[in-house]
Amino acid sequence: MTEMLQILDVDGTLVGESPVDDSVTRGLYEAMVTARIFDHKATALQRQGRLATYAPYEGQEAAQIGAVAMLEPGDWLVASYRDGAAMQSRGYPWTQLLLTRTGDERGGRPPAGVNVLPPSITVGAHMVHAVGLAWAESLKGTDAVAMTMFGDGATSEGDFHEAMNFAGVYQTPTIFVCQNNGWAISMPRARQTASETIAQKADGYGMPGELVDGNDVLAMYDAAARAVDRARRGEGPTLIEAVTHRIRGHTTADDDGRYRSPEETARWAERDPLERVRLYLDAAGVWSRKWQEEIESAATAAIEAAVEEAESLEPFTAEEIFDAMYAEVPPPLAIQRRRAAEAGLA
Amino acid sequence: MAELNYREAVAHGIAQEMRRDPLLVMLGEDIADAGGVFKTTVGLLDEFGPERVRDTPISEQAIIGAAAGAAMTGIPTIAEIMFSDFIAVCFDMIVNEVAKARYMTGGQISVPMVIRTANGGGSRFGAQHSQSVENWCMMIPGLKVVAPSTPVDVIGLLAASIRDPDPVVFFEHKSLFATKGEVPDGEIVDTLGTAAVVRQGTDCTIVALALMVPRALEAADRLAEEGISAEVIDVRTLVPLDTETLLGSVVKTGRLYTVEENPRLCGWGAEITSIVAEEVFWDLDGPIVRITTPHIPLPSAEALEDLAIPSADRVHDTVVKTMG
Ligand SMILES: Cc1ncc(C[n+]2csc(CCOP(=O)(O)OP(=O)(O)O)c2C)c(N)n1
Ligand SMILES: [Mg+2]
Numbered sequence: 228m229t230e231m232l233q234i235l236d237v238d239g240t241l242v243g244e245s246p247v248d249d250s251v252t253r254g255l256y257e258a259m260v261t262a263r264i265f266d267h268k269a270t271a272l273q274r275q276g277r278l279a280t281y282a283p284y285e286g287q288e289a290a291q292i293g294a295v296a297m298l299e300p301g302d303w304l305v306a307s308y309r310d311g312a313a314m315q316s317r318g319y320p321w322t323q324l325l326l327t328r329t330g331d332e333r334g335g336r337p338p339a340g341v342n343v344l345p346p347s348i349t350v351g352a353h354m355v356h357a358v359g360l361a362w363a364e365s366l367k368g369t370d371a372v373a374m375t376m377f378g379d380g381a382t383s384e385g386d387f388h389e390a391m392n393f394a395g396v397y398q399t400p401t402i403f404v405c406q407n408n409g410w411a412i413s414m415p416r417a418r419q420t421a422s423e424t425i426a427q428k429a430d431g432y433g434m435p436g437e438l439v440d441g442n443d444v445l446a447m448y449d450a451a452a453r454a455v456d457r458a459r460r461g462e463g464p465t466l467i468e469a470v471t472h473r474i475r476g477h478t479t480a481d482d483d484g485r486y487r488s489p490e491e492t493a494r495w496a497e498r499d500p501l502e503r504v505r506l507y508l509d510a511a512g513v514w515s516r517k518w519q520e521e522i523e524s525a526a527t528a529a530i531e532a533a534v535e536e537a538e539s540l541e542p543f544t545a546e547e548i549f550d551a552m553y554a555e556v557p558p559p560l561a562i563q564r565r566r567a568a569e570a571g572l573a
Numbered sequence: 574m575a576e577l578n579y580r581e582a583v584a585h586g587i588a589q590e591m592r593r594d595p596l597l598v599m600l601g602e603d604i605a606d607a608g609g610v611f612k613t614t615v616g617l618l619d620e621f622g623p624e625r626v627r628d629t630p631i632s633e634q635a636i637i638g639a640a641a642g643a644a645m646t647g648i649p650t651i652a653e654i655m656f657s658d659f660i661a662v663c664f665d666m667i668v669n670e671v672a673k674a675r676y677m678t679g680g681q682i683s684v685p686m687v688i689r690t691a692n693g694g695g696s697r698f699g700a701q702h703s704q705s706v707e708n709w710c711m712m713i714p715g716l717k718v719v720a721p722s723t724p725v726d727v728i729g730l731l732a733a734s735i736r737d738p739d740p741v742v743f744f745e746h747k748s749l750f751a752t753k754g755e756v757p758d759g760e761i762v763d764t765l766g767t768a769a770v771v772r773q774g775t776d777c778t779i780v781a782l783a784l785m786v787p788r789a790l791e792a793a794d795r796l797a798e799e800g801i802s803a804e805v806i807d808v809r810t811l812v813p814l815d816t817e818t819l820l821g822s823v824v825k826t827g828r829l830y831t832v833e834e835n836p837r838l839c840g841w842g843a844e845i846t847s848i849v850a851e852e853v854f855w856d857l858d859g860p861i862v863r864i865t866t867p868h869i870p871l872p873s874a875e876a877l878e879d880l881a882i883p884s885a886d887r888v889h890d891t892v893v894k895t896m897g
Pocket of ligand 1: 379477602659
């Protein structure tokens with residue numbers, strides 16, 4: 228088995244060289260704490276019927292936040308429905324993330340200048356976009372890169388093969404980050420692909436592949452930073468496999484008891500990505516209960532404000548559906564739009 | 574007689590056919606251990622084992638392609654595509670391979686496979702998980718297209734589709750899964766290409782499919798109270814289309830309404846409209862009216878999705894307005 232990169236072990240002990248100083252590590256920790264609070268809040272809102280089906284990312288915060296932390300504002304992120312933590316750290320507001328789950332199409336509209344595409348719902352499709360985004364940046368002569376995040380299951384789609392192959396041939400500045408969280412709905416990783424690791428698939432496309440402890444935010448940062456640097460220097464794409472775990476069901480609508488044992492989840496909960504960083508910071512003398520409370524209450528306040536904002540928007544109207552479809556509403560649709568405005572959609 | 578819901582009827586129909594034909598196999602994402610994300614295949618793994626009920630990696634092209642390959646050797650297959658929206662991911666396989674194999678080999682190869690898929694709106698799943706795409710498949714020569722509206726039709730038409738020597742795309746409607754119906758004991762096998770007159774009437778013909786059938790029936794009940802006698806036809810299979818029943822009804826009533834969930838342009842009702850206009854134009858007493866979802870991606874907001882998809886109210890009001 229290929230060696231798996233780990234820098235911070237589950238006890239919070241450094242077993243490699245940290246790519247960042249402790250102030251950055253504190254920032255990464257704060258981002259993970261905030262992301263988890265959002266994840267729990269979104270799950271609770273769904274239970275209260277205030278949100279549609281939600282795909283929780285609990286347990287995958289390090290894989291997401293570690294991977295994107297060194298991206299520059301001009302870089303692109305194109306991720307999936309489970310990647311809210313990564314997207315928000317790149318500027319996609321909590322409010323918009325909530326709107327994608329309240330049935331408001333404005334959830335797909337991050338603020339101008341935020342180079343994050345809305346979450347991909349069709350498994351795999353967005354990986355190919357990341358190739359085009361990166362290619363375009365090369366054509367424009369910028370040094371921006373494109374990162375894409377996807378699951379272990381997504382590697383079975385033809386789109387994965389075609390995206391990886393294209394990126395390899397064009398040497399696009401694309402970073403492929405696979406969060407291998409052990410499951411694709413009810414399908415365990417072992418039955419998703421016969422290859423030993425997902426990282427090794429990079430070989431077939433002529434690019435480096437790296438196996439990383441996805442619950443170790445420092446390892447994720449380190450691997451991603453090296454991949455981003457290579458891409459920026461014009462040295463082409465990289466595949467990173469972040470080994471992590473889906474702690475919750477596939478979505479709030481999924482009953483994972485049908486296909487997996489609670490013991491498995493409990494084992495992984497011991498490898499929690501947040502706790503090991505807390506232990507490390509504590510040992511380094513840069514963590515305190517007071518600071519923990521401060522970052523938690525700041526996160527809670529920001530998230531409550533986002534919920535408030537999302538829930539107080541005027542509802543998306545029937546006319547807006549038509550307006551959003553084409554740059555200019557074509558005449559036959561304009562007739563349907565007028566009817567929608569008058570009497571509902573006739 | 575037993576009462577089953579629509580989702581149980583799916584598993585019931587598959588089990589009936591798997592017991593009859595030991596060669597029949599099924600594959601798809603999350604169909605075995607999990608019993609399907611819509612719980613339409615619950616119990617099949619236990620009864621028929623993992624060789625015949627197989628979970629697959631997330632590879633729609635391989636699901637359809639491999640099922641087609643197996644079917645070409647004479648092993649009938651059922652391939653599940655979790656959401657009908659993702660038929661687009663494997664459309665090449667369906668359109669250029671599955672649908673054309675018989676033609677291009679002069680009948681030496683047939684593809685006895687059924688592509689089952691969860692279709693339609695009403696679940697607030699948004700633009701990429703709610704589409705009604707039966708019209709996409711209707712336009713491909715070589716495919717048969719089935720979309721039942723009741724549990725008993727699910728079983729009978731599924732059995733007919735599985736026994737058919739040609740490929741069938743079988744649309745199960747997400748918003749019908751919980752609906753119940755009486756199902757007779759014993760083997761149930763229906764006939765493709767037969768529409769059902771589900772309500773007799775004399776003033777107009779309302780043609781509907783899948784989720785639109787109960788809505789058309791509800792509208793017809795209310796129209797009856799107001800003195801308009803509407804005949805309601807459940808198309809059941811778009812290909813082959815039962816033109817005899819459709820034309821016979823229109824000749825009798827003189828008025829045609831289609832109720833379609835698919836977006837308006839090139840919806841299946843346009844085809845029926847054109848057949849009726851060509852064949853029995855002089856029997857019509859008024860213009861044909863299509864009641865459809867507008868030509869828009871389906872919104873995920875509850876209120877907007879409900880507005881977009883034809884409702885019993887919209888059917889009722891449209892008939893009242895146009896029958897004058
Ligand atoms: C093309 C396509 N096929 C199937 C689905 C249904 N589906 C949604 S998520 C999912 C599992 C994805 O697993 P993985 O890639 O491992 O991501 P995870 O959910 O574990 O984050 C499936 C099969 C889909 N959305 N798109
Ligand atoms: Mg996964």
